[in-house]
Amino acid sequence: MxxxxxxxxxxxxxxxxxxxxxxxxxxxxxxxxxxxxxxxxxxxxxxxxxxxxxxxxxxxxxxxxxxxxxxxxxxxxxxxxxxxxxxxxxxxxxxxxxxxxxxxxxxxxxxxxxxxxxxxxxxxxxxxxxxRGRPTGLRTSGRTALDGAAVSLLRPRFDVPGAAGAWRAVAERAGRVRILSTSCLEAALVADGSTDAFADAASDTHRLVDIAASVVLAEAAGGAVRDVWDRPIVCDTDLTRRWSGIVAASPALADEIAETLRSEAGLPVL
Amino acid sequence: MxxxxxxxxxxxxxxxxxxxxxxxxxxxxxxxxxxxxxxxxxxxxxxxxxxxxxxxxxxxxxxxxxxxxxxxxxxxxxxxxxxxxxxxxxxxxxxxxxxxxxxxxxxxxxxxxxxxxxxxxxxxxxxxxxxRGRPTGLRTSGRTALDGAAVSLLRPRFDVPGAAGAWRAVAERAGRVRILSTSCLEAALVADGSTDAFADAASDTHRLVDIAASVVLAEAAGGAVRDVWDRPIVCDTDLTRRWSGIVAASPALADEIAETLRSEAGLPVL
Incomplete structure (x- = not known):
């Protein structure tokens, strides 16, 4: 309920x-x-x-x-x-x-x-x-490092330049990889500590409606939300705006995933 | 129940x-x-x-x-x-x-x-x-072709020679890719028509206990189960035996996925 x-x-x-x-x-x-x-x-x-x-x-x-x-x-x-x-x-x-x-x-x-x-x-x-500002029972895993983390990802996109290589760079370092095909549920599982992170691997698939709820849930639970290209996730009524969202158990993990995706996405697809 | x-x-x-x-x-x-x-x-x-x-x-x-x-x-x-x-x-x-x-x-x-x-x-x-031999309400999607299919996969294995390339070959042709990290549930979703196939992409992770139930469910529902390397899936008490199982909505789709994985797994990892 x-x-x-x-x-x-x-x-x-x-x-x-x-x-x-x-x-x-x-x-x-x-x-x-x-x-x-x-x-x-x-x-x-x-x-x-x-x-x-x-x-x-x-x-x-x-x-x-x-x-x-x-x-x-x-x-x-x-x-x-x-x-x-x-x-x-x-x-x-x-x-x-x-x-x-x-x-x-x-x-x-x-x-x-x-x-x-x-x-x-x-x-x-x-x-x-x-x-925001109210106590919550939600608590992320607190994990700070990508190596060995349990990471959910959007499916790899072979049609977006750099995206498949970026996907692979994260998948190769993660201890577990899941694709549940439902961004918001995957983000909720980060907020309650069941997984360590969820990311759109530099495919710019996310719209505001895909990540707005996650921002509040993750931050209240001690986690963090980032965009791979560091665009601020702001309330904007233009739904053609896209992000590559990262929801992570800690600011450090969010930053490391963003950095990993960013540095790989600039390279040709492996 | x-x-x-x-x-x-x-x-x-x-x-x-x-x-x-x-x-x-x-x-x-x-x-x-x-x-x-x-x-x-x-x-x-x-x-x-x-x-x-x-x-x-x-x-x-x-x-x-x-x-x-x-x-x-x-x-x-x-x-x-x-x-x-x-x-x-x-x-x-x-x-x-x-x-x-x-x-x-x-x-x-x-x-x-x-x-x-x-x-x-x-x-x-x-x-x-x-x-076996009794009517069932389960029915696969009946899909016969990999291109555009909804495929669940075990996570890609970068430490098994050929496996990551095989994974990619299937993921690139599929219309949807999921990794739910639970082989038997993913196979059940093939049997009831919610997804088209589930596969261990040539990583030889499956033991008999991971695929035995799927054999009965999928075949009763009109689907098929294969091993990537064509090893028969037989009842054997030796749990060190491994398979790369494929559960698919039709024999044709199972064969095409097996063929795709097999031909890629022989090549160096991309």
């Missing part, structure tokens, strides 16, 4: 996501759910299951005063200082196919500063929540 | 695994669970959490007439034609760390022929079961 302490719009959104995801899986076949039915606000194609979940959330929070920034629809401006930044369905490909690793991820930004982060594992209802 | 149709020793073992896993996670810290406390029957070190789960299962099935072949203990010979071949805790590293992707996997062999397979996702209780 989502904690009652969470901001009402965040809670309402997450609860709508849980129901909409369950209904979508029950009511449609895999091919229907995976069908590209629109182009999202970031210019990439959107699956039917993304539209189903996002529509249900937007309907559920229609009465809220908060603005909303969402993967497919983009920015819904209600003139509020409060904005819900969300990925309605993280792990869309998992969701459509039936791989039970999908998440709702949302962050609250007040006057452009992130104050709360929430990730809900839609397949089980388990959730991770943190609020 | 495990289906009541399953062989009693398989059901008893799975139910003991569910309880022992929950108790181990609740009763010990991560470092304690991950501590290497013994050497398994295959010669590799064993974590405390593996010992806890396997001991609980062996105690639960002590009254059974069936033989047991298990990861750590090896072969318990009761002179029966029936043998339970099991991995008590697939995804040990996930289990110790708290990544909720762990499984019990068991197969029944009668006179050396596999007749039943069962995988239980220990974090949720969800299970996949099939029995």
């Amino acid at each position: 989502v904690t009652p302490e969470a901001h009402p719009v965040l809670r309402t959104a997450a609860e709508a996501a849980l129901i909409a995801y369950r209904d979508a899986r029950a009511g449609y076949g895999r091919a229907e759910l995976a069908e590209y039915v629109a182009d999202g606000a970031d210019g990439t194609p959107t699956m039917r299951i993304d539209v189903l979940v996002e529509s249900a959330i937007l309907a559920a929070i229609e009465g809220s005063a908060a603005n909303a920034l969402s993967e497919e629809t983009g920015f819904v401006d209600r003139g509020s200082p409060v904005t819900l930044v969300m990925d309605p369905l993280d792990g869309s490909a998992n969701a459509a196919a039936g791989v039970p690793l999908t998440a709702f991820a949302g962050a609250i930004a007040v006057d452009g500063e992130f104050t709360e982060g929430l990730v809900v594992w839609l397949d089980t209802g388990r959730s991770w929540w943190a609020s | 495990v289906t009541p149709e399953a062989h009693p020793v398989l059901r008893t073992a799975a139910e003991a695994a569910l309880i022992a896993y929950r108790d181990a996670r609740a009763g010990y810290g991560r470092a304690e669970l991950a501590e290497y406390v013994a050497d398994g029957a295959d010669g590799t070190p064993t974590m405390r959490i593996d010992v806890l789960v396997e001991s609980a299962i062996l105690a639960a099935i002590e009254g059974s007439a069936a033989n047991a072949l298990s990861e750590e203990t090896g072969f318990v010979d009761r002179g029966s034609p029936v043998t339970l071949v099991m991995d008590p805790l697939d995804g040990s590293a996930n289990a110790a760390a708290g990544v909720p992707l762990t499984a019990f996997a068991g197969a029944i062999a009668v006179d050396g022929e596999f007749t039943e397979g069962l995988v239980v996702w220990l974090d949720t209780g969800r299970s996949w079961w099939a029995s």
